[in-house]
Amino acid sequence: MSLQSETLQVSGIRCERCVMRLGGALRGLEGLQAANANLMGQVALTWDDERVRRDEILDAMAKAGFRPVG
Numbered sequence: 001m002s003l004q005s006e007t008l009q010v011s012g013i014r015c016e017r018c019v020m021r022l023g024g025a026l027r028g029l030e031g032l033q034a035a036n037a038n039l040m041g042q043v044a045l046t047w048d049d050e051r052v053r054r055d056e057i058l059d060a061m062a063k064a065g066f067r068p069v070g
Contacts, residue, residue, distance in 0.1 A: 003033065004054070005046045012066040013041045025064035029057060041069070 013019060019037045026035045031051025037043045043066075045057060058068065 001048050002050050003046060004049045005044070006054070007042055007044045009069045010037070010041050010043050010061065010066045011069050013037060013039065013043075015039070018066075021064055022061065022066050025060050025066075026057065029060060032057060 010022075013022065016039070019039065022037050022043070023035060026032055029047075029052050031048040032045070033048060034046040035043060043061075047054070047057060061067065
């Protein structure tokens with residue numbers, strides 16, 4: 001297991017429902033250990049990069065309407 005952690009600034013988070021929608025979009029990703037979003041648009045991620053790639057996480061976020069800023 002090789003855990004990676006990153007905090008991203010994400011566009012599209014405007015309310016608690018957005019936070020819940022993002023959580024739902026990421027819930028099925030095997031290898032994602034934690035995803036904590038807040039209403040300021042920050043998402044703290046921890047994942048096992050032997051089981052899921054960073055790009056897969058970002059793709060799942062984008063499909064739900066959330067994209068990293070910058």
